[in-house]
Amino acid sequence: MINNKMTWVNCFSSRRYGFNKEESEIRTEYERDWDRIIFSSPFRRLQNKTQVFPLPEEVFVHNRLTHSLEVASVGRSLGKKIGKHIASLTDVKDNDNARQFYRNNLKNVIASACLAHDLGNPAFGHSGEEAISKYFKNKKDDKVFRDRFSECEWKDLINFEGNANALRILTMQQKGKSKGGFRLTYSTIGSIIKYPCESIASEGKDGEKHLKKYGYFKIDEQVFLDVVKELNMVDHSVNGKIRYKRHPFVYLVEAADDICYNIIDLEDAHRLGIVEYEKIKEFLLAIISTNVDEKIDKVKKQLEILEEDKNEALSYLRAKSINTLTLKCCDVFIKNLDNIIEGNYNNTLLEDIPEVQATLEAISKISVKKIYNYIGVVKLELAGFRIMSGLVEDFVTAALTPKDEREKEHKKILELLPKQFHFKEDESDYEKVMHIIDFIAGMTDLFALKLYRNLRGIEI
Structure with missing residues (x-):
């Protein structure tokens, strides 16, 4: 893909993903991004998602929500100071739209992106991410099962990535909901794509910063390509593997x-x-x-x-x-x-x-x-790992069992899926799995724990 050279004048956009109509309001488009995030269900659920420490009753510690609010506060300060400087650059100063954006709105873009940066993280911290992939890693020697997925799809599943999931949450259209997800501006969406590459293009810990992980699931590839095109991001794909340089706001x-x-x-x-x-x-x-x-x-x-x-x-x-x-x-x-x-x-x-x-x-x-090695943290990670991996195994097994071969238990498990996560039987195995992961990754710590106990017969 060939794109224009990125400049400080063309690297932002007030257009909304999935929504072409311009609206005139008291709030700017970028201020509305903040409001859309903060009033959303995924954001509210962050109040019961672990940041580092277990969430005790006696002492208040940070959860994902309080962490995100504090990051947004710092991000606003960074955006304000940097925006003021960029607004004084010659090419920006001579462009009314760009000058106004950096002087008045960059701070809102950065604050909104900070508010959304952890939306894709599952329950129980980073152990939750690894746990979601455990089911698939355990299937790596099962060639018949492995061949049900493409190389890129398989890489997505064995390395669940919260950053990619944040992009998915912000942009996907769930059943019965508006096209374009949150309908945020392209500027805010681009600011959260920390690793702008597909999973097969990531290079791990020894690679460049922006290639250490990946930034979108294969199912969301067109979303990613729309964003990088709108923001004129720098393409440096190699051997057909999609990867871009980071957006400056990241x-x-x-x-x-x-x-x-x-x-x-x-x-x-x-x-x-x-x-x-x-x-x-x-x-x-x-x-x-x-x-x-x-x-x-x-x-x-x-x-x-x-x-x-x-x-x-x-x-x-x-x-x-x-x-x-x-x-x-x-x-x-x-x-x-x-x-x-x-x-x-x-x-x-x-x-x-x-x-x-x-x-x-x-x-x-x-x-x-x-x-990070405090006994309470370790216990929480181990418990979270077992809870999340257990839920993935139960729901994915049920979903991938052919409809006419599903036992009563499989059917009952799938009946627990909320309507917005239902899949069609003619969808690919990868698409079915992504519906399941959407459901499980969005759970709070307490909801995941309670559902796990229910399914194991520990609690009725």
């Missing part, structure tokens, strides 16, 4: 997410008594001290006043740290403007801030040791 959404989970996981860990206050204080002061505009002595003095309430003290340090990292990510983006718009930037903004790398590496090490 780097801002990714930075907002990276900033939040690096800092906020520590705050939750302190509330749960997993990481001591003094260690977190050391990390966050080290980050804040790299901000030349921040008077560190004044910060420490204010901290002494707040330390009677350690939670309040950490909230103060968290705010200062996020502000520091946000400003530095903006500086990196501006420094690399040309490489980013040309598709030649192969890093994350946060990783390109040398003065904070030692601290971020130390945070990463303590997070792996004390947070």
Whole structure:
């Protein structure tokens, strides 16, 4: 596919996917994206999806919803500062539409994309992603079963990807619902496609940043191609495998997410008594001290006043740290403007801030040791893995059993599928499986647990 060169003037669009009519309203198209996401059922369900820690009754920790709201807040700040800079570029300044977009609306696009970035993540965190694929991985030696799917379809199924699922949720037309899904602007949709390639084109951990995973399921390929065409994204497909360079706005959404989970996981860990206050204080002061505009002595003095309430003290340090990292990510983006718009930037903004790398590496090490291997987290991941993989096995087995061979149990299981996830018997095996995965991946932690107990006879 040949596309025009991407520029700061042609890389955004107010057109809505699946909807051609222009509407005149008080809100801009980009502000409406935010509203459509925040009032949606998939977004509300994030309140009962695990971020990192189990969701306890005694202590409030972040879930996917609160995480997404905080990422959106940081994303808006990034978009506002970067938008102001891009609006001053010569080619943008001379284009009324582009100047107005960057000055007034980039912040709304980035905030909306941040709000939507985790919509595709299933229940129970990353273990839920792996669990969805377990059924198919266990079938890898069954040639007859494997041959029911194309190479790309099979790659989708054995490596379920939450990023690809987010694109699907935002754009797919479910039974009885509007064409185009959420009908978001192409700009917002393009901003969440972190890995703009198909599953067979991904290169894993050793590949380039934008090829480490994949960004769309084969069933949604036309959606993806429509988006990249509308936004003039840079095509670098090889040997017939579809892959594109990232859209520039993706780097801002990714930075907002990276900033939040690096800092906020520590705050939750302190509330749960997993990481001591003094260690977190050391990390966050080290980050804040790299901000030349921040008077560190004044910060420490204010901290002494707040330390009677350690939670309040950490909230103060968290705010200062996020502000520091946000400003530095903006500086990196501006420094690399040309490489980013040309598709030649192969890093994350946060990783390109040398003065904070030692601290971020130390945070990463303590997070792996004390947070991600915390017994409550491990137990939740194991439980989630069994629950999600069990549900996939039950529903996929029933769906892929030929209609005239289904036993009563299979029929009863399929009767549990909500109407919007029903499939036609003449659809391909891959399409049937995707209907099942749509249902299971959208479940909350509690719904998945209850349904699993029901199907296993543990709870009636």
